Amino acid sequence: MASACSIRVSGVVQGVGFRPFVYRLARANTLGGWVLNGEAGVEIYLEGDELGLQAFMRELKTQPPPAAKIAEVEICPVAPLGVNEFTIRESQRRERPTVRISPDLPLCEACVEELFDCSNPRFGYPYINCTNCGPRYSVLLALPYDRPNTTMKDWPVDDYCAGEYADPANRRFHAQPVACPACGPNYYLQPQEDAISGTEATIQRSAELLNAGKILAIKGLGGYHLACDARNPAAVAALRDRKYRKEKPFAVMARDLDEARRLVELTAESEVLLTSSARPIVLAPAKVQLTGVAPQNDELGVMLPYTPLHYLLFAAGAPSVLVMTSANRSSEPIAYEDEDALQGLSGIADGFLIGQRPIARRIDDSVARDGVFGPVILRRARGYAPAAVATLPSERPLLALGADLKNSITIVVDGQAFVSQHIGDLEHYPALRAFQETIFDLVSMYEVDWDELSVAHDSHPQYFSALYASELRVQRRVAVQHHRAHVASVLAEQGEFDKRVVGVSFDGTGYGDDGSIWGGEIFLGSVKQGFERVAHLRNALLPGGDAAAQFPVQAAAGFLAQLDGLPDMSAAPFDFPHRYANALELVKKDVRTFSTSSIGRLFDAVAALLGFTRKISFEGQAAIWLEHMAGAVSDSDAYSFPFTGAELDFRPLLQNVIADRQRGRHPGEIARAFHRGIATGLADCVTAICRQHSVDTIVLSGGVFQNELLLKDINSQLGNRLRIWTNQAVPPNDGGISLGQAALAAFA
Numbered sequence: 031m032a033s034a035c036s037i038r039v040s041g042v043v044q045g046v047g048f049r050p051f052v053y054r055l056a057r058a059n060t061l062g063g064w065v066l067n068g069e070a071g072v073e074i075y076l077e078g079d080e081l082g083l084q085a086f087m088r089e090l091k092t093q094p095p096p097a098a099k100i101a102e103v104e105i106c107p108v109a110p111l112g113v114n115e116f117t118i119r120e121s122q123r124r125e126r127p128t129v130r131i132s133p134d135l136p137l138c139e140a141c142v143e144e145l146f147d148c149s150n151p152r153f154g155y156p157y158i159n160c161t162n163c164g165p166r167y168s169v170l171l172a173l174p175y176d177r178p179n180t181t182m183k184d185w186p187v188d189d190y191c192a193g194e195y196a197d198p199a200n201r202r203f204h205a206q207p208v209a210c211p212a213c214g215p216n217y218y219l220q221p222q223e224d225a226i227s228g229t230e231a232t233i234q235r236s237a238e239l240l241n242a243g244k245i246l247a248i249k250g251l252g253g254y255h256l257a258c259d260a261r262n263p264a265a266v267a268a269l270r271d272r273k274y275r276k277e278k279p280f281a282v283m284a285r286d287l288d289e290a291r292r293l294v295e296l297t298a299e300s301e302v303l304l305t306s307s308a309r310p311i312v313l314a315p316a317k318v319q320l321t322g323v324a325p326q327n328d329e330l331g332v333m334l335p336y337t338p339l340h341y342l343l344f345a346a347g348a349p350s351v352l353v354m355t356s357a358n359r360s361s362e363p364i365a366y367e368d369e370d371a372l373q374g375l376s377g378i379a380d381g382f383l384i385g386q387r388p389i390a391r392r393i394d395d396s397v398a399r400d401g402v403f404g405p406v407i408l409r410r411a412r413g414y415a416p417a418a419v420a421t422l423p424s425e426r427p428l429l430a431l432g433a434d435l436k437n438s439i440t441i442v443v444d445g446q447a448f449v450s451q452h453i454g455d456l457e458h459y460p461a462l463r464a465f466q467e468t469i470f471d472l473v474s475m476y477e478v479d480w481d482e483l484s485v486a487h488d489s490h491p492q493y494f495s496a497l498y499a500s501e502l503r504v505q506r507r508v509a510v511q512h513h514r515a516h517v518a519s520v521l522a523e524q525g526e527f528d529k530r531v532v533g534v535s536f537d538g539t540g541y542g543d544d545g546s547i548w549g550g551e552i553f554l555g556s557v558k559q560g561f562e563r564v565a566h567l568r569n570a571l572l573p574g575g576d577a578a579a580q581f582p583v584q585a586a587a588g589f590l591a592q593l594d595g596l597p598d599m600s601a602a603p604f605d606f607p608h609r610y611a612n613a614l615e616l617v618k619k620d621v622r623t624f625s626t627s628s629i630g631r632l633f634d635a636v637a638a639l640l641g642f643t644r645k646i647s648f649e650g651q652a653a654i655w656l657e658h659m660a661g662a663v664s665d666s667d668a669y670s671f672p673f674t675g676a677e678l679d680f681r682p683l684l685q686n687v688i689a690d691r692q693r694g695r696h697p698g699e700i701a702r703a704f705h706r707g708i709a710t711g712l713a714d715c716v717t718a719i720c721r722q723h724s725v726d727t728i729v730l731s732g733g734v735f736q737n738e739l740l741l742k743d744i745n746s747q748l749g750n751r752l753r754i755w756t757n758q759a760v761p762p763n764d765g766g767i768s769l770g771q772a773a774l775a776a777f778a
Contacts, residue, residue: 032077032078032079032110033077033078033079033080033083033107033110034063034075034076034077034078034107034108034109034110034111035075035076035077035083035105035106035107035108036073036074036075036105036106036108037073037074037075037076037090037103037104037105037106038068038070038071038072038073038074038103038104039071039072039073039074039090039100039102039103039104040070040071040100040101040102040103040104040130041071041098041099041100041101041102041130042097042098042099042101042130042131042132042133042417043071043072043094043098043099043100043130044067044071044072044130044131044132044173044174044175045131045132045166045170045175045206046095046096046097046098046132046135046161046162046166047095047097047098047160047161047162047201047203047204047205048072048094048095048098049065049066049067049072049118049204050118050161050198050201050203050204051094051095051098052065052072052074052090053065053116053117053118053198053203054198054199055086055089055090056076056086056116057116057198059078059082059083059085059086060078060079060082061076061077061078061079061082061083061086061116062076062077062078062113062114062115062116063075063076063077063078063113063116063117064113064116064117064118064119065116065117065118065119066118066119066120066121067121067174067175067176068121068174069173069174070444071130075108075111075113077110077111077112077113087103087105090103091103095161095162096138096162096307097132097135097162097163097307099130099417101130101418118204121174121176130417130418130446130448131166131167131170131173131175131416131417131448131475132166132167132175132417133166133167133307133308133412133413133414133415133416133417134164134165134166134167134168134251134252134393134412134413135162135163135164135165135166135307135413136163136307136309136334136335136336136337136413137158137159137163137164137335137336137337137338137341138160138162138163140160140162140201141158141159141160141162141163141164141338142341144158145158145338145341145342146341146345151190151210151211151212152210152211154229154230154233154342155209155210155211155214155229155338156216156217156229156233156337156338156339156342156385157207157209157214157215157216157338157385157387158338159205159207159208159209159338160201160202160205160208161201161202161203161204161205162201164205164207165180165207165251165387167390167391167393167415167416168251168252168389168390168391168393168412169181169182169207169387169388169389169390170390170475171183171390172474172475173475173476175206176206177206177207180206180207180390181387181388181389181390182206182207182209182214182387185209185213185214185215185387186213187208187209187213188210188212188213190210190212190213191208191209191210191213191214194208195208211229214387215385215386215387216229216385216386217229217232217233217249217339217383217384217385217386218232218383218384218386219232219235219236219381219382219383219384220372220381220382220384221239221380221381221382232383233339233342233343233346234346234347236248236343236346236348236381236383237343237346237347237348238347239380239381240257240258240259240343240348240349240352241259241347241348241349243258243259243262243264243265243268244258244265244380244381245257245258245265245268245269245272245378245379245380245381246258246379246380246381246382246383247357247365247371247375247378247379247381247382247383248339248357248383249368249371249382249383249384249385249389250337250339251336251337251389251393251412252364252366252389252391252392252393252394252411252412252451253356253357253364253365253366253389253392253393253394254356254357254364254365254366254371254375255354255355255356255357256269256273256353256354256355256356256357256375256378256379257283257352257353257354257355258352258353259349259351259352259353260280260282260320260323260349260351260352260353261320261349261351262349263321263322265353266280266320266321266322266323266353267322269353269355269378270322272377272378273355273358273359273378274359275355276647276648277325277326277647277648277651278647278648278651279323279324279325279327279329279330279331280323280324280331280353280354280355281311281331281332281333281353281354281355281395281397282320282323282330282331282332282333282351282352282353282354283332283333283334283335283340283351283352283354284332284333284334284350284351285335285344285350285351286334286335286344287301287304287305287334289350289351290304290332290334292317292318293316293317293318293320293330293332293351294312294314294315294316294317294329294330294332295314295315295316295317296312296314297314297400299400299404299405300312300314300399300400302405303398303399303400303405304332304333304334305334306413307413308396308398308412308413308414309333309334309336309412309413310333310395310396310397310398310407310412310413310414311331311332311333311395311396311397311398311409312331312332312333312397312398312399312400313329313330313331313397313398313399313408314329314330314332314399314400315328315329315330316328316329316330320351323353326655326658327654327658328658328661328662329658331397333354333395336413339383339385354395356394356395357371357375357378357379358374358375359374359378362374362454362458362460362461363392363453363454363460363461363464364392364393364394365392366389366391366392366393367388367389368384371384391451391467391468391471392451392464393411393412393415393451394409394411394412394451394452395409395411395412396409396410396411396412396413396414396415396452397409399738401738401741401756402738402741402742402745403741403745403754403756403758404758405758406736406756406757406758406761406762407757407758407759407760407761408736408761408762408763408765409436409452409761409765410438410449410451410452410760410761410765410766411451411452412451415449415450415451415452416448416449416450416451416472417448417449418446418447418448418449419447419448419449419522419523419759419760419769420447420522420523420525420759420769420773421445421446421447421525422442422445422446422447422522422772422773422776423445423527423776423777424442424445424772424775424776425444425445426482426483426484426505427441427442427443427476427478427479427482427483427484428440428441428442428483428484428485428486428772428775428776429441429442429469429472429473429478429483429484429485429486429504430442430485430486430487430510430768430769430771430772430775431465431469431485431486431487431488431495431496431498431499431768431771432453432488432495432764432765432767432768432771433488433493433495433512433764433767433768434455434456434457434488434490434493434494434495434764435455435456435649435763435764436452436454436455436761436763436764436765437452437453437454437455437456437461437465437495437764437765437768438450438451438452438453438760438765438766438767438768439453439465439468439469439472439768440768440769440771440772441472441473441476441478442772442776443476443478447522447769447772447773448472448476449759449760449768449769450468450472450768451468452765453465453468456493456494456495457494462494465494465495465498466498480502480503480504481503481504481505482505483502483504483505484504484505484506484507484508484775485499485502485504485506485507485508486507486508486509486510486768486771486772486774486775486778487499487507487508487509487510487771488509488510488511488512488515488541488767488771489509489510489511489512489541490512490540490541491541493541496509508771508774508775508778510770510771510774510775510778511540511541511542511543512540512541512548512767513535513537513540513542513548513549513551513553513732514533514535514553514560514561514770514774515767515768515770515771515774516533516535516537516731516732516762516766516767516770517531517533517534517535517553517561517729517731517770518557518561518769518770518771518773518774519731519757519760519766519767519769519770519773520533520729520730520731520755520756520757520770521556521557521729521755521773522557522769522770522772522773523757523758523759523760523769524755526556526557527556527557527558527773527777528556528557528558528559529556529727530554530555530556530559530723530725531554531555531556531725531727531728531729531755532552532553532554532564532716532719532720532723532725532727532728532729533552533553533554533555533561533728533729533731534551534552534553534712534716534728534729534730534731534732535551535552535553535731535732536549536550536551536629536630536730536732536733536734536735537549537628537629537630537732537733537734537763537764538579538628538630538631538649538650538733538734539576539579539628539630542627543563546569546624546625546626546627547572547575547624547625547626547627547628548566548626548627548628549567549626549627549628549629549630549631549732550566550567550627550628550629550632550678551563551565551566551567551627552564552565552566552715552716552719554719554723554725557773557774557777558777560774564676564719565673565676565677565678565715565719566627566676566677566678567627567628567629567632567677567678567680568592568627568677568678568679568680568681569625569626569627570588570589570591570592570625570626570627570628570631570632570680571588571589571591571592571617571623571624571625571626572585572588572623572624572625572626572628572631573587573588573613573614573616573617573622573623574613574616574622574623575622575624578613578631578634579630579631579634579646579649580645580646581609581613581645581646582634582635582637582638582642582643582646582652583606583607583609583610583613583638583643584609584610584613585631585634585635585638586599586606586610586634586635586638586639587610587613587614587616587617588613588617588623588626588631588635589631589632589635589680589684590614590635590684591614591617591618592680592681593681593684593685593688596688597688597692603691603692603694604639604643604691605643606638606643607643607644610638629708629734630650630653630733630734632680633652633653633656633734634652634653635684636656636684636687636701636704637652637653637655637656638652639684639687639688639691640656640659640687640691640697640700640701641697642655642656650733650736653734653737656701656704657701657705657737657738657739657740659697659698659701660698660701660702660704660705660739661739662698663696663698663699663701663702665702666699666702666703666706667703667706668703668706668707668709668710669682669683669686669687669703669704669706669707670682670683670686670707670711671683671707671708671710671711671712672711672714673711673714673715673718678711678712678715683704683707683708683711686703686707687700687704690703705737705739705740705743706743708740708743709740709743709744709746709747710743710747712744712747713744713747713748716728716748716752717748717751717752720752726752726753727752727753727754727755728748728752728753728754728755729754729755729756730744730754730755730756730762731756731757731762731766731770732762732763733762733763733764735756735757735762736761736762736763741756
């Protein structure tokens with residue numbers, strides 16, 4: 031007698047070949063029924079022999095398509111309908127969609143093989159894809175994920191592609207972006223002086239231009255890249271000059287894994303990241319010097335090809351290592367629309383390699399590394415966004431607007447927290463516009479009604495994101511303190527809302543409860559009950575407020591003013607510029623001076639003492655410089671950084687730095703002793719608080735904890751005594767703030 035059941039599969043199950051997989055699996059087990067895309071995932075009806083149903087369920091759970099990520103399988107027995115055949119049905123729309131959207135996927139090995147098979151109809155075709163690879167989020171216009179809802183809607187398939195699309199045995203069965211040279215989009219090259227058409231000629235000429243030291247704007251999955259030969263110092267210097275990017279490292283794309291291994295030291299875990307379906311830029315210790323690519327930096331950011339075009343460029347003879355950086359002027363978001371790219375990049379690029387397929391939304395490359403506590407994402411974008419990263423106890427939809435730096439937003443629908451791609455710094459108008467576009471994009475995608483929406487935002491009254499929240503017509507608004515959001519983001523990833531922890535939030539700037547600038551905070555509590563500030567870095571002064579973040583000597587003035595008997599900082603070995611004296615005058619007169627507990631600014635002050643006395647050219651530069659200097663020293667003592675009841679006192683630490691600098695101790699050794707001191711002092715602090723309150727877990731979040739050397743020292747101090755949780759699904763920097771805001775707002 032036949033049995034039947036209704037199955038709902040949630041997770042990343044649309045746009046990844048899941049329906050064709052279900053179709054083949056049902057046919058293999060002689061089952062009737064159907065499969066379709068629904069609002070919450072994939073819906074399946076099955077009927078047939080009980081043994082066949084059991085075999086189907088086993089393989090459904092254990093052998094899903096490579097790009098699928100099953101979150102939950104709900105099975106409900108139902109009465110048989112007498113269906114003998116199994117079919118794929120058209121998608122149904124009844125309610126608001128909650129399906130998890132697949133991130134964009136790198137080209138699969140089967141498509142790579144076809145790409146270079148001269149007998150294949152898609153030989154050399156730069157838009158080759160199948161159900162296991164290719165664009166997803168970057169081409170999606172609406173849910174469900176069907177061709178009419180993508181930017182491929184204006185490219186009707188020819189008979190050849192239609193045949194594959196309809197063939198259950200073919201891996202392009204229901205592959206929505208399927209195309210071939212006869213029916214799909216192509217690329218063309220538009221140098222400044224003339225235009226070249228024809229795919230093969232276009233790619234060949236592009237490779238020649240790159241070999242000649244030219245800079246190309248190349249349209250990719252989520253936007254344009256600016257590319258040049260990474261081993262050509264003149265080309266790299268020209269790119270820096272035209273892009274107004276003084277010293278911030280460029281990422282590079284290596285031709286293949288062997289080339290990447292020649293560039294950087296790769297652990298087994300780093301290689302897993304590098305070759306994963308996200309294909310992020312992976313930070314790793316550099317083995318070679320590429321002049322101008324990552325100045326004064328011992329790491330290199332490397333990624334592998336992930337689109338057909340990348341493979342074709344390298345095969346056409348392009349340099350084996352290319353600088354591949356977001357196509358924009360410094361601090362602006364990545365260009366992704368052809369007209370804007372041609373206009374905005376005309377003074378930077380020598381030519382434009384333009385693809386005809388439109389991009390639905392801008393998406394940068396992701397950045398990750400193999401960290402002390404496992405893989406960590408430093409910029410969450412292509413390959414990761416907009417996957418759900420947590421499940422929150424929120425029945426009503428919730429929108430969290432993030433911070434003003436490294437902004438991302440989070441939307442919560444039916445308890446699923448979807449985190450957007452990296453947006454950027456909202457002080458720049460183009461990024462602010464991208465922020466607004468992303469909000470409306472996700473709210474529209476998930477068909478959320480503004481009238482039922484709660485909005486969480488930073489408690490800083492002058493943040494662009496907070497001011498924008500005040501303009502939205504929503505059900506309610508929840509202000510969330512910046513550093514509590516950092517801690518909550520880690521616990522949201524873990525799914526721990528009741529657990530009491532000691533949360534450490536170290537960064538550069540955040541608006542505190544008392545109106546001062548926080549950044550060295552220790553909390554006790556849980557997401558559900560809230561976090562009490564139980565300790566912090568001893569307050570210093572910050573002359574000029576946020577401007578001090580640009581000038582390490584200016585930050586140093588506010589910290590050093592707390593010490594007695596300072597030497598002349600304008601003399602050797604310190605050689606501070608006149609800005610320091612001006613900042614010290616502001617402190618003495620209490621003019622435009624603000625109270626701060628920022629660990630980030632303490633790192634800047636120590637960097638200034640060790641020789642970084644100029645203006646920074648990108649965020650965090652002085653602290654990164656300090657970490658790399660310390661990393662060159664194998665071991666060192668630890669400077670005193672005592673915990674005195676409720677404060678971590680930086681004064682003995684700075685006094686030791688100054689004394690050793692005057693004695694002529696090597697700056698690298700001083701930097702190493704500083705890092706050790708921070709780790710030891712923090713370990714003493716959290717151990718005492720955990721013991722007092724019977725807590726066994728600490729949480730570390732905030733931009734300072736991107737410092738791998740500091741994390742290594744903390745782990746050596748605490749790893750055997752306490753459980754340590756850090757961010758992994760979202761960045762520890764402000765890119766993870768929106769998830770923490772959403773988690774706290776769910777209980778507000």
